[in-house]
Amino acid sequence: MEKLRTHIEEIVSLTDDEFDLIKRFFTTKRTLKNQFLINEGDDVQYEFLVLSGIFKVFYLDEQGKEFILQFAKENWWMSDYQAFFQNKKATMYIECIEAGEVLVSTLEGREKLSSELHKMEHFYRMKLTNGYIALQQRVKLLLSSTPQQRYEEFSKLYPDLLQSIPKKLIAEYLGVSRETLSRLYSK
Template sequence: MEKLREHIEQIARISDEEFEYIRTFFSLKRVRKNQYLISEGDEVKYEFMVLSGIYKVFYADAQGKEFIVQFAQKDWWMSDYQAFFKQQVATMYIECVEEGEVLFSTLHTREKLSSELHQMEHFFRIKLTNGYVAQQQRIKLLLSSTPHQRYEAFSKLYPNLLQRLPKKVIAEYLGVSRETLSRLYSK
């Protein structure tokens, strides 16, 4: 749980007493490779903070083709946020690509901590804002860039994932074929 405190304190200062209270709202889960935290159609009760491992957040079309929205690694937060905030069923999947651990909490937790502790409201607002900005940048990149530009952006955003993820998965994220990725990789 100390990782949670360090993570929060990158944005907001909290006392020992406040942290002891905050920690009661989070639970630890160990996640195996290929295990799903969320699947399409699930009730989405939790948002997750990554302690270790790599996770992919994606949706699948009617033919089963995957579209990767994001990878999440240490200190990233993830969920099917539409379903989480609107208390609907999932339209996304979260799959563990490399085994790890996550902390998880509920929307009620987020709301309760935000209303009781100004620092946590500030923390969650900053995290949500940063996530929103990242998603807009990703959409802009997908809509208006070349495969080479997308590859360059990926290598800057996720430098340690180039060697840890299968090439097929990276190609899916970039929206290119595996052959195109091989050409980009060799440059």
Template structure:
């Protein structure tokens, strides 16, 4: 739970008493490689904070094609947020790509914690805002850049993921073929 406190205190300080209260809203879960946290069609009850490991958030279209929305790593939050906030069935999957640990909490817990402790409401607002900004930047990059530009930006933002995630999944995330990614990767060596 020390990692949770450090994560929160990057945005807002907490007293020991406040953190003792905050920690009661989270549960630790160990996750195996290839284990799913969310399947399409599940009731989406939880939001997850990644403590360790790498996770793939994706959906599958009607033709069976996979689209990766996010790779989540340490200190990233993840869920099928449309389903989580609207309390409906998931349309996404979350799969663990590299064994790790997550903390999870429910929407009701998040709402109560935010209502009871203004610092946590501020924390969640900042995290949500930052996530929204990152999503807009990703969409902008996907819509208006070349594969080379997308790869360069991914490499700059997530250099540790280049070595830890299979190239097939990086290609899917960037919206390029595996062959195109291989050419881009070879050009950077």
């Protein structure tokens, strides 16, 4: 749980009593490679904070083609947020691609924690804001850049993921073929 405290304290400071309260709203879950935390059609009751491992958040189109929206590594939050916040069925999948551990929390717990400890309301708002900014940047990059530019930006932002994630998945994330990624990678 110390990773959780360190993560939260990047945004807000906490007393020991405040952190004792926060801990009650999280449980730890170990994950295995290829394990799914969310499948399309699930009721989504949880959001996850990655403590270790690497995950991918993706959806499948009607032809079964996979589209990766997000990779998640240590200190990244993930869920099918439309389903989580709006009490809808999942349209996404979350799969563990490198075994690890996550902290699990519920929407009810998040709301209760935020009302009991306003620092956490601020924390969650900042995390959502930063996530929204990152998502806009990703969409902008996908819509208005070349494969080379997308690869360079990914390499700059996530050099550790280049070494940890199979090239096939990086190609899917960047919206390029595996062959194109190989050419970009060799440059």
